Amino acid sequence: MRHLLSIADLSKAQALSILDTATELARVSDGAVKKLPTLRGKTIVNLFAEDSTRTRISFEAAAKRLSADVINFSSKGSSASKGESLKDTALTLQAMGADAVVIRHGASGAPARLASSEWMHGSVINAGDGTHEHPSQALLDAFTIRKHLSKGAPDLAGLRVAIVGDVLHSRVARSNVLLLNLLGASVVIVAPPTLLPVGIESWPVSVSYDFDAAIGAVDVVMMLRVQQERMNDLFYPNAREYSRYFGLTSQRLKLMNAPAIIMHPGPMNRGLEIAAEVADSARSVIVEQVANGVSVRMAILYVLLAGQSLKEGGS
C-alpha cells in the first residue's frame, strides 16, 4: 500500500490490518511515554486547502507520536489562497522531500490527482476531498464500532448501521458505506430524498425516509453534519422541519436498541441534527471517536510509511 485515497482501494485484510495496528498503537497512547521512534527522519506534510482543525491536529498528533517531522501547509496565508495550482504546490512539496502528504481539499479527487501525477512521489493520504471520501474517518468509525459491539470478532459482521443526514454532500458517508460493507455490516441510509444522490440504487445500502422506523432496527446511529446553508439550495424547508424528521432528538433516543451507540464525525450542530442531551448521553461515543482518530491515523501512517502492519506479538 502506497496511498490511502479511497476505501474502495482497500481489501478486507488491509482494512483489518490497519484496525489491528491501531489497537496496538492505542496502547502506546495510553502509556507514560506516548512516542514511538518508527518514523524518525520521515517528513509528513499536512496540506490543508480547506478549513479543518480537528482532522489536521489529529494527523499531526499521530505523526508526532511516531516521531515524524510534521510540516503544516494550510491554505490560509499560504500560496494556495494566492492561486497557486495544485501542481505547483505538489512540486514544491516534492522538492522539500515530503515522504507523505496528508491532503484535505475542497475538490473531489484532488488526492487522486496528486497520487496519479508525476508531480510528487511520496505517499498521498486523503484527509477528506470535496464530497468524495474521508477514509481515515471511516476507519476510525469502524475501529470505534468494533471496540464497542463486535464482541471480539475481527470484523463487523452482522452489525446494522444507520447513516443519517446529508448523504449527498457527505464524504464521511461515502467512505463509511464502503468500509462498513467491506467489514460485513449492513447499512441503512436515512435522509430526505433531496439529500440522497441520484445513483444511490447502485450502493450496497438500503434507503429509508423514515428515521422513526429505521432507528429501532440498528446497532449504530451515525449522524452526519448538516450545513445550514443547504436550506438556501432548497434541500429542506427550514431547520426546524429538518430536525423534526431527521434530527436525533431525545424522543428518538428512546426508540433505540438497548446496546446501540451514537456517533457523529463532528463538528456537530447541536439542536439541528442532534439534540445536545443526546450528544452528551451515555450512548454517545462521539468524544471517544476523536481519541480513536489519533490511533487510527497513527496506524495509517505506520502501514503506509513503515511498510508493515503491527500485529499483537509482532514488531
Place this chain on the structure above:
Amino acid sequence: MSTHRYLLKGAALPDGSKADVLIAHGCIEKIDLNLIDAHATLIDVTGSVLLPGLVDLHTHLREPGREDAETVLSGSRSGAKGGFTALSAMANTSPVADNAGVVEQVFRLGQEAGLLDVFPIGAVTQGLKGQALSEIGAMADSIARVRVFSDDGNCVFDPLVMRRALEYIKKFDGVIAQHAQEPRLTVGSQMNEGSVSSILGLKGWPAIAEEAIIARDVLLTDHVKSRLHICHVTTAGGVEIIRWAKARGINVTAEVTPHHLLLTDELARSYDPIFKVNPPLRSEKDVMALREALAEGVIDIVATDHAPHSLESKECEWQEASFGMLGLETALSIVQKTMVDTRLIGWAQVADRLSTAPARIAGYQGQGRNLQIGAKANLTVINPSATWVVDKDLVASNSRNTPFHGYELPGVVTHTFFNGIATLCDGLLHSNGEIA
C-alpha cells in the same frame, strides 16, 4: 485556378465501386477505370476509401482571444490532418463573434491559412449572454455570409429570446444551433448524474437538463416554422425527442460528437479532467442509443466540438478544469471504430454524416458534394485497414487535450484535398500543395 494535377489510382468510392480519379483545375476532372495522365502526380490509393472532404459543423478555433490554445491556422492544420475541408468556427471567442467585424476577421484568417474553408458561426445573443439578439443580419450579409447562429458553451435559455431568434433567422435562411443545457439544473455540474457521480462525489449533470431544452425548442421551432439544429446530443432521451419531432415534420437536425460515440462516464473515475467535457460523457446505454440514432439518421451528422485548451487548464483538479477535448484529428477514426467496424453504417453513410449532411444543414457552397465530375475537388482519403496510435505530442493543434492519447485507432487519413490542392499527403501536412 490551381495548376495542381493529381491522379488517384485504385480508389474505393463511398458506394464501394473502384475507380481512378483525376483532380485538375480545382475540380474532379475525370472518374474512370484505368485513367492515365502524364502531367499529374500519381498517388496510389489502392485499398483506401475516397470520401467527399469532411465538413465540421462545430469547431472551437479560439482566435481571437486564446491563441495560446488554438489559432485559425493551427486549427486549420489540425482539420486538414483529420481529413476536413471545412470547419465552422464557434462564436465563443474573445471578443465574441456577435458582430460582422469579428466574423469577417475569422473568415479572412481562414482564407489566409488556406488549408480549408473556415465558416464563422455567429452568436445568437450579444456577448453570449442570452438576453439581446446579436447583429444577426449584419453577420449574414457580411463577406462571411453567416447562416449558422449559436451561443454554444451557453444555452439560449430564455424561451422568449429563443423564439425571437428562431423567427428572425428565417429572413436569412439561417439555423439556430442550440447548446441544450438547462442552466438551473446544471449549476456547478461536473459530470453525468448517475451511479458513477454518486460514488465520485462530483456534482451531477442530469440528462433531463439536455432533454428539457430539446423538447422545448423542437416545439418552439414547430410553432414559428423555423429551423433548429441541436448541438452534441448525448442522451438516449434526447434521441427519442428528436425522433418524435422529425416524425412530426419539425425542421430539426442534430449532431453527435465522436467522443460521445465511444467514451462513457466511467472514465471520470480517474479524476483526470482530460475526460471533462460539456456536455458530459454519459452511460453505455446512451452511447449505444447515439450510435443507433446516427445509423438511422435520427441524428444527422457527426460534429467534433473540437475544444482546444491550454495545458494548465487541464493539469489541475477536476472541478477546476476547463470543459472540452480535441476532436478534429481523431474524428474519422472514431467513426470508423464505432460505426463502420461495428457494421452499423457503410462508407456511403460516413460520407453523408460527415460531409454531405453538415454542408447541407449549414448551406456551405462547394462542400459536401457527391463525387462527380465537375465537383470541386474537396476530398479525403482514408486507409481503413491501417491503424495508428494517438500521441498527444504529435497533434497539429496548438493544444494537447486529446482524450484518446495512447489509443490504437483504425483508419489512417492519408490525403486531404482542398479545392484541388493536397493539404495532407501521405499523412504529412502541406501548406502549399506541393508534394515533396
